[in-house]
Amino acid sequence: MAILISRRHLAVLGATAALSGAPRAGAQELSGKSVTWVVPYAPGGFGDGLVRLVAQKMAESAKVNVVVDNRPGAGGQIAATYVKQQPPDGHTLFYGDVGPFTINANLYRKLSYDMARDFTPLTRMMKSPSIVVVGAQSSIVDFKGLLLAAKGPPGLSFGSYGTGSAPHLWGEMLRRHSGLELVHVPYRGAAPALQDLMSGRLDFMPDVAPNSLPYVLDGKLRALAVIGDKRLPQLPAVPTLGELGYPDLLMEGWNGVVVRSGTTAPMLHRLHDEVVKAVQHPDVASRYTQMGLEVAPMSMEDFGNFIAAQTARWEEVIRNTGIALD
Template identity: 35%
Template sequence: MFRKLFSTAALAAITLAAGHAAAQADAKNFPSKPLRIVVTFTPGGAPDILARMLGERFTAAWGQPVVIDNKPGAGGNIGSDFVAKSAPDGYTLVVGTVGTHSINGALYSKMPYDMVKDFSPVTLLATTPNILVVNNDVPAKNLQEFIQLGKKEGKMTFASSGSGTSIHVSGELFKSMTGIDMTHVPYKGRAVAIPDLLGGRVTMMFDNMPSSLPLVKEGKLRALGVTSSKRAAAAPEIPTIAESGLPGFEAVSWFALFAPANTPKPIVDKIQAEVARYLKTADASKKLMDLGLEPVASTPEELAAYQKSEIAKWAKVVKDSGAKAE
C-alpha cells in the first residue's frame, strides 16, 4: 500500500512538474499568433485609448498584430463576459474598469460573470478622476451655484456611458449627497452621450477626464469639479468637488488588464512585465498624464488586492445611494 501511495505521489509530482515546464515553454513562445484586446465601451474613451496604446506596444515588442475589439453594452458586462468565457491562453484580454470589475456586481441583480473568479488579474494600468461637466448654457459658474440651481429648479438630468460605470455611480453619489432631484440617462457609450450634453439635451455628466478635458479646454463644456481627493495634475485649475462644498466626495476611475481565469501564470507575468516596461517609458507616461491618466503598472497580486477593496467600497456606495441598473 505504501508503494502504491508513493507511486501516486510521485506521479502527481511528475505531472505537476511537467505542467509547469509546459507553461514555461508556452510563455517563452508567447505570443505566436495575433492577440485580441476587448474594450467594453465605444471608441474614444479612456479604455479604448489604453487598449490602442497597448496594442501598438505589443505589436512592436512581439511582432504579432493586435485586434482592438469594442464590445459595448450593459455597463461593460457584454465585453467582459466575452473575455470571461474565452480560452485561458493569454490571447484574449480585456481592459476592465472600476465598473465592470467592482461596481456592477452590486448594481446588477444578475451578472453573466463573476468579477473575481472568472478572471486572472494582470495589471492595474491607470487611474483618473472623473470631471463634472455641464453644458455652457447652464447659468451656474461653480459647484455651489450649480447645487443651489438644482435645489431651486428641481429636476436635472445626468448622462453616463452606461449603468454601472463610475460615471453613473459618481452621479448617484452626487445626487444622494446634495439631495437634488436628478434623473440618470444611460447611453451606450460616452461618444453617444457627449453630443447630447453639448446640445443641452442633458444637464451634466461625470465624464472620465481624458474624454472631456479637451472639450473643456476648447471651451465647449464647463468644468465644475473633479472627483478625486486632490486636484488633477493635468488640470490643477479645476477644484475638487470635496473642496467645493461636498467634503468626503471621492470617486476615482481605474482601468486594468485582465485575462480569463486559469490563464497560466508565466503568460500573465510576461504580459504584465511588458506593460510595466511600457508604462514606465517617458513617452507613454507623458501621453497618459497629458490626458489626465496616471499610469500605475501594478503586479497581478496588487491588482487583486485593490480590486477586492474596491468591490467592498462601491457595494456600500450603491447600497447607500439606492442606485439600480436601468
C-alpha cells in the same frame, strides 16, 4: 465610508496573493500565436483608443502579433463571457474598467461571469480623475452654485453613460449626500451627453477628464470641480471636491487588464511585465498625460486588492441607491 470585504472579494485577494509568491520559472514564450486584447467598447471610442496604443507597443516589445477584438454590449458582459470561454493559455486578455470589473457584480441580478472565479488580475494600466462640467452658457460658475441651484424644484438634470454607469452612481451619491433635486438622464455613451450639455439641454455631468477636458479647454464647457484627490495640471484653478469639503464624493476612473483563471504563474508574470512595459513606454505615457490620464500600473497582488476594495465600495453605493438591472 466604511468598506466591508465580502467572501467574493476575498476570493480575488486570495488568488492574487498566492500568485505574488509564485516563482518566476523562466520567461514564458508568447511567440507562435497572436495575443488578443478583448475590449468591451466599440471601435473608435475613448477606451478603444487607449488600448490600441498599448497593444501596439506590446507587439513591438514582445515581438508578437497583437490583435484588438471589440466586443461591446451588455455593460461588458459580452466581452467578459467570450474571454472566460477561451483557453487559459495567456493569449486572450480582457481589458476593462470600473464597470465590468467592479460595478457589474453588484448591479446585475444575473451576471454571466464572476470576476473572482473566472479571471485573474494582471495590472491596472492608468487612472483618470473625473470632473463636474456644465455648459459654457450655464449661469452656474462653481460647485457651490450647482448645489444651490439643485436645492429646490425643478432641480437639475445630470447626464451619464447609462443606468448603473459610474457617472450615474456618482450623481446618486451626490443626491443622497446633499438632499438635492436631481433628475438622471441616461445616454448611450459620453458623446451625446456632452452635446446636450453644450447645447443647454442638460444641466451638468460628472465625466472622466479625457472625454470633457478638450471641450473645457476650447471654452465649450465649464469645469466646476475635480472629482479626485488632486487638481489637474491643465485646470490649475479648478478645486477638488476634497478641497471643497466633500471627500466622500471622490471618484476616479481607471482601466486595467485581467486574464482567464487557470493561466500559469510564469505566463501571468510574463504578461504582467509586457503590459507594464508597454504602458510605461514614453509614447504611451506622453499621450496619456495629454489626455488627462496618469499611468499607474500595479503588481498583480495590488491590483487584486484594488479590485476587491472598489467592488466593496460600489456594493455599498448600489445598495443604498437601490439600483438593480436584469
